[in-house]
Amino acid sequence: MTGVLAVLEQFEGKLHGMSYEALAAAQQIGAELGQPVYAAVAGAGLQQVAAAVAAYRLDKVHVVEHGLLADYTADAYTAALKQLIELHRPAYVIFPHTYQVRDFAPALAASLGRVLVSDVIAHRVENGALTLVRQLFQGKMNADVRFEGDGPHFASVQAGAFRSENAIKAESGGSATEVVTPVLEASRIRTKPLERFRESQRAVDLTAAERIVSVGRGIREVGNIALIEQLAEAMGAELAASRPICDNGWLPMERQVGSSGQTVAPKLYVAVGISGAIQHLVGMKGSKTIVAINKDPEAPIFEAADYGIVGDLFQVVPALIEALKK
């Protein structure tokens, strides 16, 4: 049992952005462990995707092709990848921590009697042994996790933990690809996925904003949002929010930043009353300058912040609006 296999995600012939991060992770871990690196991509009609993956330096690209993989289902993906893993017996299997991976990878690992180490933020190799770091308690604690016993060992990597630009390209001619046809039966796919849809057209494009002032749970009541609106205005910023605010209907969903909302990278991001759960951080940690205003000094948002004020936002924000006028 050897090698590091990156399982990449694609949709309609295009690789998911985080697939490149998983590729970089597998290459890095493979190099440090001195093991070969493979990639796999599952779906139907994958010629283009296969070529895109083969442009990277890999010992082999497994193209898992089947008509029953055209529309994602947990049952078909789990069965197909289980067959691939049992055939090639990689020591490690690395996924990007996407919504789709969260839907099937835990079942895939469990079907082989293993536990997926999910949402990994860092790794190290010491004496040939791999240690993974993941977050606990909404980012307030980190944990070092190790695998026990024989592989395959499964891990998914958090958005941004590995950088896609670090994925190494193949030198020339591209990496070898091999088409694999899994044995799948329609009758064993229990879920029936219907059309994908969006609920509303987006009127606000937060991704184009230079400055964003974002509000979280700390605001307590819908009536207090106006205060944050004033701050946004004083800074020449767009108003955004973390998920709970949009769930409550206090601001429209299109203003939500985070893994289920928009990913933004403005010049200035001001997080007011946002604790900094990882689902929010992945949506804004690429911002150039980050400011956090929160009453809890231990809030993970301060870890991401360049500047911070620990204090009651209901006192700090009015003072800030005043100071901006000067």
Add this chain to the structure above:
Amino acid sequence: MKIVVAIKQVPARDSLLKVDKSGTWIEDADLSWEINEPDAYALEAGLQLRESAGGEVVVLCAGPDRATQTIREALAKGADRAIHIEMSHGASDPLALARTMAKALETEKPDVVLTGLQSDDLGYGQTGVVLAEVMGYPHATLVMSVETVSGGIRVKRELEDGWFQHVEMPLPALLTIQSGAAKLRYATLMGIKKAKSKEIRRVEAETASAAPSVRLERIYLPQKTKRSQIFEGTPQETARQLVEKLRFEARVI
């Protein structure tokens, strides 16, 4: 319809956490505890499903004695009865936990099992999916709403980047519920009173037979990787310092 809702008790959201002597868990003697927030949404979805489809809601919770409080609160909100798997703190791996939960549900044969999308403590985000695999149930994650249709259920799933998808599946099935998809109800006084006489079946967790495939080595406070400047003083002073830095150091306003 028999609906099981798997819930977990976790430290209250604003708890200050310290690593305990073992180095692999937190000092938990003086903490206050609450229902894992995503599981509160799963409970709400379960209660709503019972209102539309009939049947009963059974709460399933693994944890030490103190979890009884969280179980009572779920009963007060309207769950019919509960199963309490007695075990020490929740730092077991999701596969071992799912096997224990599946064992406790063997005689129940639920039509639907619901749980939150992740726990706010360990945050593996996979106990539900692994439980589905262990029980042999089809599943869907990040579910926003559930309706019964002929031959099973139809759920609305959240995908990335503002997309959604309906998925149909036969029963029995397991669903992990997206947080915020519904308004949470409060327990009524009558509910709290009734909860006292509702059944809590206690089962002992079996000691794991299979060797674990992952081991938590240690937990620790994250090292500050980014040097953040924290301003101190009155609100006016901190505001003035921040504005100065944003204008002349970061040059972003």
